[in-house]
Each structure stands twice: as C-alpha cells, then as structure tokens.
Amino acid sequence: MNRDLDLAGFELHPQRGAVLGEVHARPFTRLIAPVTVLRFAFLSQGEVAAADRQKFVAFCMSHGQAPPDAGTKHHQVTIDTTQLRWEQHSEFSTFTWIVSSGTPARRFGEIGDQSAALIRSLSQSGQLLVAVKLEVEQTSAALERAQELFERGSLAVAAVRSGPAVVASDFRSDDQGFVRILVCNDGLSPGRLGALVQRVLEIETYRTLALLGLPAALELAPSVDHIGRRLVEVLEEMQGAEDLKLNNHLLTELTALAASLERGAAGSLFRFGASRAYYEIVQARLAVIEGGEIAGYPTWSSFLARRMAPAMRTCATMEDRQADLSIKLARAADLLRTRVDVELEEQNRDLLRSMDERTRLQLRLQSTVEGLSVAAIGYYVVSLFGYLAKGAHDGGLHVEPSLATAIFVPVAVAVVWIVTRNIRRRHLKHDERSGAHD
Structure with missing residues (x-):
C-alpha cells in the first residue's frame, strides 16, 4: 500500500519556515x-x-x-x-x-x-x-x-x-x-502593473535612503582633512625630534588623532554601508523596469546616475580616506613608539651604568671603612688586653704589660680581620640566595 512521505520523522531546522517564507514575502x-x-x-x-x-x-x-x-x-x-x-x-x-x-x-x-x-x-x-x-x-x-x-x-x-x-x-x-x-x-x-508600481516606489524609497550617506560624508570631511594635515605635521616634527619628552607628546597627539578618526569611522560605518546597499538596490530595480528612452528625455537611469553617482563616490571616497588614514596613523604611532622605546632603553642603560659606577664606589668605600673598622676594633681589643696585662702584673704574675700588649697586637688585628671577613661572606651568600629566590 502506497503512502505519501511526510516530514514527521525529521528534525526540522528552527529557521526553515522563515527561510522558505522569505521567497513569498512582500x-x-x-x-x-x-x-x-x-x-x-x-x-x-x-x-x-x-x-x-x-x-x-x-x-x-x-x-x-x-x-x-x-x-x-x-x-x-x-x-x-x-x-x-x-x-x-x-x-x-x-x-x-x-x-x-x-x-x-x-x-x-x-x-x-x-x-x-x-x-x-x-x-x-x-x-x-x-x-x-x-x-x-x-x-x-x-x-x-x-x-x-x-x-x-x-x-x-x-x-x-x-x-x-x-x-x-x-x-x-x-x-x-x-x-x-x-x-x-x-x-x-494587473499583476505586471502592481509589480511595476512596487518597483518604482522602491526606487524612490531606496534612492532617498542611499543619499543619507552624503550629509554624513560632508560632515566628516573637515575632521578628516584636519587629521590628515596634522598627521603630515607630526611626521615632519618626528624627523627632528630627539628629546624624549617631545616624542612622548607627539605620541600622545597621534593617539588622540587616531581615537578621533576611529570614532567618526565607527559612527559612519553603518551609514556608508547602508547607502552602498541601497544604491545597488536602486540600480537593480532600474535594470528590471527600464526598456528605453522616449523623445529625447533622459531615462531614469541616466538622470539618477548623474546625481546619485557623485554622491555615492563621495561616500566611498570618505570611507577609503578613513581606512587609509587609520593605517597611516597606526604606522606612524608604531614608529614613534619604537623611537620612544629605544630612547627609554638608552636612558635605562645610562642609568644602569651610573648605578654600576656608584656601586663600585660604594664597594671601595666599604673596603676602606672595613679596614678602618678592623683597625678601630683591633685597637679597642688591644686596649682591653693591655688593661688585663697590667692587672695581671699588679696581681703578682710575672707579666710585662708593654711586651705582652705589643705581642698581642698582630694577633688581635688578625682575629678581627678574619671575623669581619667571615661576616661579610655570610652576608654576601645570603644576598645571593635572596636574589635567586626573587
């Protein structure tokens, strides 16, 4: 027994009805x-x-x-x-x-x-x-x-x-x-007449909508012109700018120009795209309805082309200028940022060199101070030993205080120097371990 096949067993795409209905819309x-x-x-x-x-x-x-x-x-x-x-x-x-x-x-x-x-x-x-x-x-x-x-x-x-x-x-x-x-x-x-009327109405509707891009292009023109002129001036200043402060100022200005340009481009992106799409619809409708010229009067295509085409070219030119300026601003900013980075690296190198020289001087001073410290501590230790020797002599021991003190001087100095050196080594090892952990 034959049965008609239906779609009951299939999982239908949720947009299938809308897609099929679009063919019959309007x-x-x-x-x-x-x-x-x-x-x-x-x-x-x-x-x-x-x-x-x-x-x-x-x-x-x-x-x-x-x-x-x-x-x-x-x-x-x-x-x-x-x-x-x-x-x-x-x-x-x-x-x-x-x-x-x-x-x-x-x-x-x-x-x-x-x-x-x-x-x-x-x-x-x-x-x-x-x-x-x-x-x-x-x-x-x-x-x-x-x-x-x-x-x-x-x-x-x-x-x-x-x-x-x-x-x-x-x-x-x-x-x-x-x-x-x-x-x-x-x-x-009646069917063909209805189709003709609808297409004619669409031509006038989309013609007007397409021309909305022209006021937007004319409004953006002064700003884009200013950005273009200022970009040239900044590039000229970049050639002779050697000061980091001036380069940073130029980089800030380029960033502001790029932000201004992108703001205008973002605002006009939809308008220019819509104008281009509407103009294409107008041309498509004209191609469908027009059959020829009458009595020397211009056809709709030729009449509208003389008036709409320049407006559409203005919109397209403005869109191209925005894109071109955006690329140039980004390239100039990259060049200037590279120059600033190089100058900062040179400054950091000079700073590190200065710090290295300062550290070397500090080490010398530290060595001098350590030598003086050994002498001072040794003198203090020898003085204490001298008091002990005098006390021992006064107590009845056969000790010559001056001779014992003289003999103890190199021993005291050597011991103080060894102790100071060991302390410094322990500090250096501790600093190295701390630097490795960091």
Whole structure:
C-alpha cells in the first residue's frame, strides 16, 4: 500500500519556515488603473520601531482588521476602498496607501476626504523621510501628460521593459512635500502593473535612503582633512625630534588623532554601508523596469546616475580616506613608539651604568671603612688586653704589660680581620640566595 512521505520523522531546522517564507514575502499587489498610491517611509529602529508597530496593530484592530503576527515584517489590510501595505525594514518602515477611485482623478494624486482622514489617523513616532505620490493613469499619451505635470528641465521618462507603459517624474517635491511619479499604463495586466508600481516606489524609497550617506560624508570631511594635515605635521616634527619628552607628546597627539578618526569611522560605518546597499538596490530595480528612452528625455537611469553617482563616490571616497588614514596613523604611532622605546632603553642603560659606577664606589668605600673598622676594633681589643696585662702584673704574675700588649697586637688585628671577613661572606651568600629566590 502506497503512502505519501511526510516530514514527521525529521528534525526540522528552527529557521526553515522563515527561510522558505522569505521567497513569498512582500508579494505584488494587483492593480487596475486609474489608482493613486501614497508611500510614506519613517526612520524607526529599536524602541521607536516597536512603538510604531504597536500603533499599527492598534490601527488594524480599531478598524476590525487582523493585526500582523508577532515577528511578521509585512502586512496588508483593506478598509473600504483603501488598501494599506505595511513593511518593516532594518532601519525604516513603509506605509503604502492604495486608493482606487474607478474614475480618473480630477487632479494629480487627488484622494477623497475619507481616505485622507484614514491616512492622518495613523500617526508614527519615527521621522518621515520619504513621501511619494504616485498616479497610475490609463492612457497612451504618456509624454504629453508628463510634460503637463512636471518641470521639463528635470523631467526623466522611460519606457517599461515588461510591456506598454511609461514612467515619468521630475523627482522634485511639490507644494505639499510629495515627490510625484506618473505611471501611464497602456495595456499591462494587473499583476505586471502592481509589480511595476512596487518597483518604482522602491526606487524612490531606496534612492532617498542611499543619499543619507552624503550629509554624513560632508560632515566628516573637515575632521578628516584636519587629521590628515596634522598627521603630515607630526611626521615632519618626528624627523627632528630627539628629546624624549617631545616624542612622548607627539605620541600622545597621534593617539588622540587616531581615537578621533576611529570614532567618526565607527559612527559612519553603518551609514556608508547602508547607502552602498541601497544604491545597488536602486540600480537593480532600474535594470528590471527600464526598456528605453522616449523623445529625447533622459531615462531614469541616466538622470539618477548623474546625481546619485557623485554622491555615492563621495561616500566611498570618505570611507577609503578613513581606512587609509587609520593605517597611516597606526604606522606612524608604531614608529614613534619604537623611537620612544629605544630612547627609554638608552636612558635605562645610562642609568644602569651610573648605578654600576656608584656601586663600585660604594664597594671601595666599604673596603676602606672595613679596614678602618678592623683597625678601630683591633685597637679597642688591644686596649682591653693591655688593661688585663697590667692587672695581671699588679696581681703578682710575672707579666710585662708593654711586651705582652705589643705581642698581642698582630694577633688581635688578625682575629678581627678574619671575623669581619667571615661576616661579610655570610652576608654576601645570603644576598645571593635572596636574589635567586626573587
């Protein structure tokens, strides 16, 4: 009897479901023109992102919609004629409002009062960075419509690779603060139209996020320039610096410069890396949607390349300068530290030589003192012996005090010298044992 094989007997990896589900995350929304799409992106990380998520959950529940599951980064709800797509990323969250009117809008991006009130009711704690107003129109007169809406000096138009459609924008903020984008559909299916709109929105979102690295690079530029100039000055001072105090001062300054540089590099590491990743996403999305140039107007790729590429090069150059300066500072500090160590060793050598000379003088003085001590102690012992000899003579013994004292002098001196020498030897042996134990 045949049975279907299941995975009941296997130990599944805890991340298997998340990995498989990632392929189906953020699906395209099927769209039918005419439709107005508003995209907001808020910078939110950590506690701010958690608070904004709770606000979105409360918004869903207040309108009778199911909230996102715990850990879910994408969710979509439909309220009357308005759809809301919520997506949470590593440093930002997006809210995409899709308003379908069924009839062409009287003005670009115009939505009803009910939809406007619904959008305003969902507040966020994070800072607003991206605000896009995208209008999808069912028309074949794409160029005429684009020329009517946008400033011609900044207008970029491109045919869509996947079918009969055109995208256009001047990438400028309107009076309400929105960047306006026009999508003219002339036969795309709802699925392809939804995919096109999502990719266009991603281009504008990631374009803005990528350019966040430029202010950081410009802010770091004066500090990096100062560190570079000061490094050259320190290296010049190092060539003529022979004083240990001056070398120590230069080493302290190099350490401070390196700390300042590393602080700036650590702060900009994520920003420059994120800008590089976002720029790559923009280029990937442009490669997917663009099909060709229209009527001599620049395509989105050429338009954005002229403006984004210099900014990205600035960020990359600043990142390279930080890395290069870090290596040079470390090398200069090593050279200066080596010079300081050599100077300290020379000072220690001179100090040891001075101590050795001082010890030699002390030994000579000690030998002299020992000789004087032997004479003094011998004189004292002989004097005592003289008193004993005189006492013995006065007591009736046949002893000549002067002769006995004279004979005793070399004996006393010899005995005192031998005793003193033995004492010194014992002290030296004790010091040697103590030094060996240390």
